[in-house]
Every structure is written in C-alpha cells, then in structure tokens.
Amino acid sequence: MLAPVAAFLLATALPAQDASELLNRMKAMEDRIHALENEVQTLKAQQAPAAALQPQPAPVAPQPVPLPSVDTASLGGAGGAAAKVLNPDISVIGDFIGAVGSHGGRPTPSLEMHESEVGFQEVIDPYARADFFISFGEKGVNLEEGYITFTALPAGLQLKAGKMRAAFGRVNTTHNHVLPWIDRPLVTQNLVGGEDGINDAGLSLSRILPAPKGLFLEGIAQVFRGDSDGVFSAIRRTNVSAVGHLHGYHDISESTNIDFGASYARGHSPFADASNQLYGLDATFHWKPLRRAIYHSFIARSEFIWARTNVDSPGQIRSLAKPFGFYVAGDYQVGRRWMFGARFDRSQRGNCLPTIPETTAPCVNDLDTEARFRNFTLRQDTGGSILLTYLPSEFSLIRTQFRRARYGEGLTANELLFQFQFSMGAHGAHPF
Amino acid sequence: MNYSFNSNFPWAPTERIPFNMKNLSVTRDRSTLVAISRVASATNRKVRQNMFKKKYCALATLLLAVIPLQAASKINVMTATEDIAALAREVGGDLVTAEAIAKGYQDPHFVEPKPSFLLKLQKADLLAVVGLQLEIGWLPPLITQSRNPRIQPNQPGYMDMSQYCQILEIPQGQVTRAMGDVHPLGNPHYWLNPDNGRRMAKALADKFGSIQPANAAQFAARYADFDKRLTEAEKGWDAKFAPYKGKKVITYHRSWPNFCERFGLVVADYVEPKPGIPPTPAHTLDLINLMKREGIKLILVEPYFDLRTPNSIASKVDGQVLVLMPSVGGNKEITNYFQLFDYDINALINAFAKLK
Numbered sequence: 001m002l003a004p005v006a007a008f009l010l011a012t013a014l015p016a017q018d019a020s021e022l023l024n025r026m027k028a029m030e031d032r033i034h035a036l037e038n039e040v041q042t043l044k045a046q047q048a049p050a051a052a053l054q055p056q057p058a059p060v061a062p063q064p065v066p067l068p069s070v071d072t073a074s075l076g077g078a079g080g081a082a083a084k085v086l087n088p089d090i091s092v093i094g095d096f097i098g099a100v101g102s103h104g105g106r107p108t109p110s111l112e113m114h115e116s117e118v119g120f121q122e123v124i125d126p127y128a129r130a131d132f133f134i135s136f137g138e139k140g141v142n143l144e145e146g147y148i149t150f151t152a153l154p155a156g157l158q159l160k161a162g163k164m165r166a167a168f169g170r171v172n173t174t175h176n177h178v179l180p181w182i183d184r185p186l187v188t189q190n191l192v193g194g195e196d197g198i199n200d201a202g203l204s205l206s207r208i209l210p211a212p213k214g215l216f217l218e219g220i221a222q223v224f225r226g227d228s229d230g231v232f233s234a235i236r237r238t239n240v241s242a243v244g245h246l247h248g249y250h251d252i253s254e255s256t257n258i259d260f261g262a263s264y265a266r267g268h269s270p271f272a273d274a275s276n277q278l279y280g281l282d283a284t285f286h287w288k289p290l291r292r293a294i295y296h297s298f299i300a301r302s303e304f305i306w307a308r309t310n311v312d313s314p315g316q317i318r319s320l321a322k323p324f325g326f327y328v329a330g331d332y333q334v335g336r337r338w339m340f341g342a343r344f345d346r347s348q349r350g351n352c353l354p355t356i357p358e359t360t361a362p363c364v365n366d367l368d369t370e371a372r373f374r375n376f377t378l379r380q381d382t383g384g385s386i387l388l389t390y391l392p393s394e395f396s397l398i399r400t401q402f403r404r405a406r407y408g409e410g411l412t413a414n415e416l417l418f419q420f421q422f423s424m425g426a427h428g429a430h431p432f
Numbered sequence: 433m434n435y436s437f438n439s440n441f442p443w444a445p446t447e448r449i450p451f452n453m454k455n456l457s458v459t460r461d462r463s464t465l466v467a468i469s470r471v472a473s474a475t476n477r478k479v480r481q482n483m484f485k486k487k488y489c490a491l492a493t494l495l496l497a498v499i500p501l502q503a504a505s506k507i508n509v510m511t512a513t514e515d516i517a518a519l520a521r522e523v524g525g526d527l528v529t530a531e532a533i534a535k536g537y538q539d540p541h542f543v544e545p546k547p548s549f550l551l552k553l554q555k556a557d558l559l560a561v562v563g564l565q566l567e568i569g570w571l572p573p574l575i576t577q578s579r580n581p582r583i584q585p586n587q588p589g590y591m592d593m594s595q596y597c598q599i600l601e602i603p604q605g606q607v608t609r610a611m612g613d614v615h616p617l618g619n620p621h622y623w624l625n626p627d628n629g630r631r632m633a634k635a636l637a638d639k640f641g642s643i644q645p646a647n648a649a650q651f652a653a654r655y656a657d658f659d660k661r662l663t664e665a666e667k668g669w670d671a672k673f674a675p676y677k678g679k680k681v682i683t684y685h686r687s688w689p690n691f692c693e694r695f696g697l698v699v700a701d702y703v704e705p706k707p708g709i710p711p712t713p714a715h716t717l718d719l720i721n722l723m724k725r726e727g728i729k730l731i732l733v734e735p736y737f738d739l740r741t742p743n744s745i746a747s748k749v750d751g752q753v754l755v756l757m758p759s760v761g762g763n764k765e766i767t768n769y770f771q772l773f774d775y776d777i778n779a780l781i782n783a784f785a786k787l788k
Contacts, residue, residue, distance in 0.1 A: 024649065123585065129576060152581035156554065208554060208579065216547040249547040254535070257546060290538040291736055336710045336738075393709060394569075395609055424609070431573045432545045 088122030088130075091427035093177045096420040104405055104413025106189075106357050113138050115176055121428045127152040131428070133175065144175070144199070158206050166198035166228075167206075167220045167245040168263045169280040169303045178430055180299070180331050180341055180389075182401045182417040186381050187325030190349035191307045192278065193231040194356025198243065198265060200224035200232070216249040224267070230354050232267030232276060241267025249432075259284040259432070271353065272318055274310035297333040302326065309350060323348035323378055331387075341387035348378045349408070359407065379408025396422040507643050510556040510583070512567050513540055514761035515623045516593055516632065518769045520560065522658045523637040527647055533571075536761025539736040541613070541708070543570045553578035556589065557643060560636065563594035566620035588642075594620065596635040597628040600689045613708025621758065625690035626666055629769055633658050665770050669695070669777050676784050680726060682719065684733045684742060687758045691776070700728055703742055711741040723749040729787045730780075732756045735763070754783045 097114040116136040123129045128150045135144040147162025165173050171188050176195070184195055192198060202224030211217040226234030226241040234240065243265045251257045260283045269276035281304045288297040304326040312318035325347025333339045349355060383405035390398045399419040406412050509530040511517040520530035533549050534540045540562065553559065553574055561567055575584060582589030599618035607616045622628045637655035641648030677696030684703040692699050701722055705715035722728070729751035731742045735758075742753045756779060757763060760772050 126584070126587065127581075149576060151576055151579070151584055153579070156579045158577070158579050208550060214548075216551055218547070247547075251546065251548050257548075259547070286544070288544060290535055292738070293542050293544075293736065294539055295738055393609075394613060426568075429545065429569050429571075429573050431577060432547055 086122075088120040089426035089428060091119040091121075091423060091425035093117045093119070093423040093427060094421065095176055097182060098418045099415055101415040102413055103415060104411040105359055105407050105409060106355070106405075106413065108357060117144065117175065117177065119425075119427050121426075124148065142196075144196075147204075156207050160204040160206075161202075163199070163201045164204060166200065166202075166222055166224065166243045166265065167204065167247075168192065168198050168243050168265050168278065169245075169261065169282045169305065170284065170301065171303060172197040175430070177421055177423070180329065181343060181385065181387060182399060182419045183385075183403065185303075185325075185327035185329075185343065185345040185347075186383050186405065187303065187305050187327055187345060187347040189357065190347040190355050190381065191231075191305055191323060191325055193228050196229060196356070198224075198228045198231055198241070200226070200228050200241065202240075211248075214250060216247075218247040220245040220247065226267045228267070230270065230356050231265075231278070233270035234268055235273070236268075239268035241265065255289045256285070256287045259286070269310045271350075272310040272312040274312070274318060275308075276310060277308040279306040279308075280304065295333070295336050298330065300328075300330045302328045305347075309353070311350060311353070321350040321353070321378065323350060325349075337391050339387075339389040339391070341385075341389065343383075343385045343387075345384070346380065346382045348380045351377045351379055351408075359409075381405060381407045383413075395424070396420075507640055508555055508557045510553055510559050512559075512561040512571060513623075514759050515629075515769065515772070516560045516562070516636075518760040518767075518772075519629060519633045520636050520640075522769060523633050523651055523654045524640055525650075525654055527644065527650065528640060532761070533574075536757070536759035536766065537735045537763065539734070540566055540759070541569065543567070545570045545574045547577075549574055550577055550579075553583060554580050556580060556583050558589045558591060558639065559583035560591040560593055562620050562623070563592035564599065564615050564617040564620035564622075566615070591635070591639055593632050593635065594618070594622065596631045597622045598625070598631075598690075600693065601686065612704070612706025615707075619686060619689050621687045622690050624688060624758065625694040626662055626669075626773065627694065628690060630659060630662055633662075661770070665773070669773055672781060673777055676781065679730075679784065680728045682723065682728060682731045682745075684731070684737045687734055688732060688756075695777070697780075700726060703731065703733070703737075703745070716741060716745060720745055720748045723751065730754060730783055734758050752783055752787055754779060756780070 093116070094113070095115040095117070096112070097108075098111045099108050100110065114137070118134045118136065120132040120134075121130070128148050130146075130148045132146040133144040134146075135142045143163055145162070145164050147160045147164045150159040153159060165175075167173055169192075171179070171184060172192055183189075188194060188197065202222055204220060204222040206218060206220040209217040209219050220243075222243040222245075224232075224241045224243070226232050226239040228241070232239075232241045243263070245261055245263045247259075247261045249257065249259045261281070263278070263280035263282070265278040265280075267276055268274075282302065284299065284301040286297070286299050304324075306324050307322065309321045309323070310318055311321055325345070327343055327345035329341065329343035331339055331341040383403060385401050385403045387399060387401045392398070397419075399421070401417045401419075403413065403415045403417060506526070507524065507528040509517070509520045509524065509528050511520060511530060511532045513534050514532040514536040517530040517532040520528055524530065531552060533552075534543045556578075559575070561571060575590075580589075581587065584590060594617075599622055601615075601619035603611070603614060603616055603618075607614060623632065633655055637651040640651045644651075673695050678698060679696075680698045680700045681692070682701055682703060683692075683699050686702060686704075686707055688697075688699060691697070701719055703711050703716075703719065705712050723745070729746075729749065731746055731751060731753045733739060733742050733753055733755050735755050739753060739755075745751070746753045756776050757766055757772060760766050760769060762772070763775075766772050766775050
C-alpha cells in the first residue's frame with residue numbers, strides 16, 4: 001500500500017522515466033509477495049490434513065516433560081569446526097634428492113631429504129593477502145619467503161613487504177619444486193647466490209606499464225636490507241640493496257608466446273667495502289597447443305648474467321672482477337607423463353670467491369690472502385645436463401638428471417642425480 | 433603601440449582587441465582620460481562577459497559529451513570459460529562486453545596464466561568464474577596480479593557461478609588424493625544442464641542490474657526473453673532425445689554428470705581410472721569387459737583428450753568414439769549456449785542411429 005506513496009515521493013525528485021521504472025519494479029515486487037503468500041497458504045493447507053491423519057497417541061498420564069518446542073528457527077551458531085574455514089591453505093612439498101658419480105669438487109650428499117617446503121597462503125582482509133613458505137632442511141629451518149601483497153592499491157600498483165626472492169631474472173624467483181632441473185645452473189651457483197639466491201627482507205613495488213597493443217610490460221622496483229649469502233652483505237643500515245626488473249611478454253599465437261626480461265641488482269659487496277652489481281637478461285619461449293595442452297609442450301629458456309664484483313683485502317688496492325655466465329635450456333613434453341630436457345651452462349667466477357654449493361678445489365696461494373687477491377683472475381666452469389621426468393600425477397614427479405661439468409680448476413664431474421618430489425595440501429598456483 | 437587583452441588561461445578561448453592609443457588623440461585633458469578609461473573598462477567588461485559565456489559553453493559541451501559516454505559505457509565482463517561469457521552476452525546484449533580466458537576447446541583444468549590475461553583482468557568490472565576449484569591451478573595468481581581490487585574474491589566484482597547452481601557429485605566422507613584429482617566441493621561441469629544455464633543467466637542479469645541500476649529493467653527483460661527461448665529449446669531437445677533416454681555410455685572424464693542427468697543418459701564408467709589419472713592397461717581391460725557385458729557402444733570424449741585409448745577400446749567392442757563438446761567455442765559451429773546443446777544432442781542422436 002505504501003508503494004505508490006513512496007514512489008510518488010521519489011518520483012518528485014527523479015526524472016519521469018526513472019519514476020515509472022521504479023513503479024514497475026515495485027509493482028513486480030508486490031506481485032511476487034502476493035505469489036509467495038499464496039504459496040505459503042497452499043503449503044499450510046496441505047500440512048493440516050496430513051497432521052489430522054496422524055494416529056492419535058493413547059491417552060497417558062500427564063508427564064512433567066516440557067512441551068515440544070514449536071520454535072523451528074535454528075538456534076546457536078555454527079559448530080566449532082566452522083572456525084577452521086578461516087585457516088590458511090596449507091601445503092607441504094617434499095624434495096628428496098640422490099646423487100652418484102664423481103662430483104668434481106662440488107660435493108653433494110648421496111641421499112638427502114633436500115627440502116620440505118611448507119606453504120601457508122590466505123587472504124588477510126579485503127586489501128591484502130599473505131604467503132609464507134618455510135623451508136625445512138634435514139637440520140635447519142629457513143623462512144624461504146614470507147610476505148604480504150597489497151592487492152587493492154590505487155594507480156595499478158602492487159606492493160609486497162616481507163622476505164622474498166628478488167625479481168632478478170627467472171631462476172632466482174623460482175622455488176625448487178618449480179624448477180625444470182634437480183640443481184640450479186652454474187651461473188646461479190657462481191654469481192647469484194646458489195639455491196637461496198638474492199632472497200632478502202624488503203619491499204617490492206610493481207606496476208603494469210603502458211605498452212603498444214599486444215605487448216605486456218611490467219616494471220618491478222625492490223629495496224632489500226642488503227643481505228644475501230655470496231651476493232650482498234650489509235655492514236651498515238645504509239647498505240641496502242636495490243633490484244629492478246623490466247618484464248615483457250608477447251603472444252605470438254594462441255599456442256606460442258615469448259617472455260623476456262632485463263634485471264639489475266646493486267648492493268654492498270661481501271668481499272670489499274664497495275658495491276656489487278649484477279646485470280641480467282632473460283628470455284623464455286613457450287609452445288603449448290591448446291587442444292592438446294596436457295600432452296605436448298616445449299619450453300626454451302635462457303639467462304645471461306654479468307657481474308661487477310669489488311674485491312679487496314687489507315692493505316691492497318681494490319680490484320674489480322667482471323665475471324659472466326649464462327645457460328640455455330629446453331624441455332619437451334612428449335606425453336601426458338613424460339618430459340625430456342637438456343641444459344648447457346657456462347659461467348666464470350672470481351678465483352677463490354665462494355660458490356654455492358662451495359667449490360672445494362684448492363685456491364692458488366690459498367694461505368697467502370694478500371697474494372690471492374693480488375693475482376685475482378677469473379676461472380670458467382662449463383656444464384651440460386640431460387633430464388628425464390616422469391609425472392605419475394599432478395602431485396608427484398620422479399626425475400633423473402645426468403650432469404657433466406668441467407670446473408675451472410681442471411676437475412670434471414660426471415654425476416647422475418635423481419629426485420622424488422611430492423606435494424600434499426592446497427599449494428597455490430605459481431605465476432607464469 | 434598595440435595593446436591587446438590576453439587571458440591568463442592560455443587554454444581558454446580568447447579574443448584579441450586592437451586598442452590603438454594614437455587613434456584616440458591622446459591629450460592631458462582629464463575628461464578625455466576618463467572617457468578613455470570608461471571605453472577601455474567597458475570593452476574589457478564585454479570581453480570578459482564574452483569569455484565567460486564561451487567558457488560555460490565549452491564546459492556544458494564537455495559535460496554533455498561526457499554524460500552520454502558514461503551512460504553508454506559497457507560493463508566489461510571477464511569470465512573463466514566461454515560458457516559463462518555466452519550467457520553474459522545473452523542477458524547483457526549490447527550493454528556488456530564479455531570475454532573468456534579459457535577457450536572452449538581447451539581443458540579448463542589446465543590453462544596457462546599468461547600475463548596477457550592480466551591486461552584484460554586489470555580493466556574488468558566483473559570476473560565470473562566456474563568455481564568448485566576448477567580454476568585453482570591457474571586463476572588465483574592472475575587475480576592477485578591483476579591489480580584490480582574490484583575482482584578480488586568476495587568483492588562485488590567477483591562472481592562464483594557455482595553458488596547459483598545445482599551441483600552434483602559432492603564427495604561424502606573423507607576426501608583424499610587417492611581418489612585422483614577429485615573436486616572436494618563437487619563436480620564443476622555443472623553448466624551442461626540448461627537448468628543451471630538458466631540460473632547462471634538469472635544471476636548474471638541481477639549482477640548487471642546492480643552494476644548499472646539504470647539498465648536493470650533491460651537486463652531483466654533480456655533474461656526473461658532468454659528464459660523463454662531456453663524453455664522452448666528444451667522442449668525441442670527433450671522431444672528429439674526422448675527415444676535415447678536410459679542409454680548407457682562411457683565418458684573419458686567426469687565432465688557430463690549434469691548433461692546425462694538432464695537428458696537421461698546413464699554413465700556406466702570412465703576411460704580415466706580416476707579423475708585426472710591417465711588410462712591404465714588394467715582399467716582399460718575392465719572397461720572393455722564391462723562394455724561387452726552390458727552392450728555399451730558409445731564412448732564420449734572431450735575435444736582436449738587423446739583419442740588413442742578410446743579408439744582402441746571402441747575397436748574391441750565394435751563401438752564408436754564421439755567427440756562431444758563440453759563448452760561453447762568447442763568448435764566453430766558453437767558460438768552460443770543454445771548451439772552447444774543443439775550440437776551435442778544432434779551428435780549423440782547421429783551416433784546412436786549409426787550404432788543401431
């Protein structure tokens with residue numbers, strides 16, 4: 001009954017078209033209410049005879065029991081278990097690695113539960129989400145990543161704060177279980193901090209940049225405390241490290257695309273009271289026919305990294321090492337469960353500068369520190385690998401990798417690595 | 433010496449007024465100076481008035497140009513699959529643009545989260561997803577990286593279509609991966625029942641109406657029209673398919689429970705031993721025996737699965753493999769929701785007729 005009055009009041013403030021529309025909608029709502037009322041009456045009428053047909057219980061002496069409640073509303077909240085729905089997604093990924101053969105001066109254990117990565121991921125509030133990845137080794141625990149991502153910032157910006165893998169190239173951002181190999185390329189081991197890489201506490205700001213049609217461009221700027229084993233070392237608060245990454249992507253066709261990037265990192269050198277700089281270029285080519293995406297795919301990837309590492313020792317003139325390294329790799333999926341891969345890598349490194357895993361070959365003049373740096377030279381390691389991967393399901397894989405490497409000291413490694421990787425729980429999908 | 437009036441606002445339309453002092457026979461006479469100043473101030477006033485008029489005209493034109501643009505702006509809808517996009521076009525008409533991430537001939541469980549999708553998601557007003565963890569392997573990182581607060585989960589621009597539909601095969605009891613790549617929240621291929629299609633269309637029309645209240649009546653009318661056409665089409669499909677009700681089939685993946693329940697087909701078993709697990713020799717042998725025992729001749733396969741195993745099974749039982757389309761866009765003929773059922777029902781009828 002109030003509808004026409006309300007509509008009139010509103011109509012005075014609204015244009016004629018809106019008012020008539022409002023009236024129509026209210027009329028529709030009234031009709032709907034009448035229909036529902038009729039439905040309720042019909043249902044009540046059906047229930048009444050049914051109740052009348054129920055056999056009447058024999059008369060018994062009045063019992064002091066409460067009358068059956070006529071309150072049909074559901075009382076109380078959800079059970080205690082309902083609170084668990086707010087728990088984060090939890091996942092565990094196991095990585096078991098074995099190695100046989102000669103290691104050529106970079107030994108790894110014969111059998112090792114290399115890593116158990118535990119992930120906790122959940123939305124925090126309407127403005128942000130959080131991701132934690134805790135890596136358990138056989139002996140210790142390491143916070144691999146733990147950061148908040150602000151997803152609702154203005155101007156197309158995205159901010160991350162916490163500990164994270166720096167956006168330097170491709171391999172550095174990749175967790176172990178997403179790598180197409182059992183190990184990491186020589187250039188990562190020699191110049192970018194090995195398995196942990198540039199992984200530090202800091203802030204990351206990114207934005208999708210304007211670009212010509214068909215091209216995706218993203219800019220990422222990061223600031224870290226400046227501590228990453230073998231790459232950066234902060235001895236003062238001002239020794240922060242900075243990483244910049246320009247990421248490009250282009251769809252060549254619906255099945256093929258190319259992804260490319262340029263990276264720069266600068267921080268305090270762990271070998272001198274000076275800077276350490278890294279420059280990187282990366283490119284990845286993907287082919288995956290959409291109609292047969294689960295059976296066939298090919299990925300070719302490569303990264304080139306240049307370093308400018310300052311090294312000095314007490315009383316000596318600082319010297320600048322400029323090592324360079326790269327890898328080229330390809331993976332071809334031949335069936336739903338089988339994948340072949342190959343990788344060629346080459347990397348220079350400063351003589352006696354640490355690598356991860358560590359090179360145990362004796363340095364020239366190892367005991368004479370000053371002479372060691374005075375005769376600073378570059379060594380070159382070269383390696384090649386072939387891989388075969390079997391995937392019983394999406395949640396496990398078995399991989400073997402034959403690796404041959406010739407290290408700068410003249411030692412050669414011929415190793416057969418094998419890996420069992422298995423995951424359980426809800427592990428969030430990784431970005432492209 | 434020439435003086436001219438010049439605006440402080442270089443972007444505003446201005447008028448240059450020549451004011452030649454020599455022509456005014458300049459004297460030291462006070463009255464003449466007053467007269468000059470009066471003429472000058474009158475001229476300035478006129479010019480200022482003219483300028484304001486022009487400014488307001490420009491502003492009004494600008495407003496007039498902007499208002500219709502805003503009113504006519506389309507709702508930018510991104511969807512996980514082509515089916516939802518097709519339904520969005522049905523009820524949205526010219527007032528929405530709808531684009532799907534996964535193609536109709538692509539396995540919707542496995543889509544690459546390409547950065548090019550981010551550019552589209554960044555501008556979306558609405559993201560409508562299938563839900564029930566169908567897109568769990570690829571959509572969450574795209575949503576997070578989209579930098580679009582509107583389409584984040586549980587925000588007004590995020591729609592989980594499964595919330596509006598009848599869901600089958602909701603696992604009871606303990607769910608483990610020993611059951612294969614099982615969907616713990618229920619089977620996500622629910623759009624293959626027109627009743628669910630109708631529910632999705634209604635939900636989309638309501639959502640569009642809430643985004644653009646001015647056009648709510650139009651969306652409601654378009655939905656009413658869609659509902660009517662779908663009801664008519666269903667009558668036709670039911671009549672055509674009536675002779676085949678109760679027929680048993682084998683399907684590759686568990687993509688068809690809603691379709692089969694609606695049109696009366698019985699799924700006897702699957703080519704996959706468990707969801708997401710490729711066929712194994714032992715299960716294939718069991719399947720051949722089952723088909724021989726029960727006289728099942730038809731194997732339904734989605735366009736993204738390999739046909740070798742189904743063909744080999746079919747050859748052993750003198751049966752047939754039929755590639756049935758689970759989504760709009762599965763092939764070039766299927767461009768809308770009606771054509772999806774037209775195609776599948778005709779293909780099934782033809783296949784059954786051949787097998788007689």
